[in-house]
Amino acid sequence: MVAYAAAYISCRDAGYDAAQVFATVNIKKDLLMKIVGEFQEAVEDEKRLYGVQATALERLEEIIPDASVAEAEVAPSATAEK
Structure with a gap:
């Protein structure tokens, strides 16, 4: 049916x-x-959720810094202390 x-x-x-095409x-x-x-509504809901997800991920990146960047900043200072 889908x-x-x-x-x-x-x-x-x-x-x-x-x-007319589906009349037969x-x-x-x-x-x-x-x-x-229902199918069209589900597709629209999915599009909306993808948009919300993208916005949420952008905000999350602003709130929580990237761990690899923090590690890269710590590594040079740890080497300098030795």
Whole structure:
């Protein structure tokens, strides 16, 4: 069903009359449209979450310094003390 929903959305986005293309498919139109809506909503939610994740990672880098940078700064001073 998800494949049908993805194909329906692809047809519609490509400018085809998706309803006409899928008129011959042996699936109730109401069920197909429900799945299309849910699938499209899930894709939009995933896009939104990826955006939030990217922003969160940027903020995390500002809050928590990179450990490898801190180690590189400590290493030269430890060598100088010997």
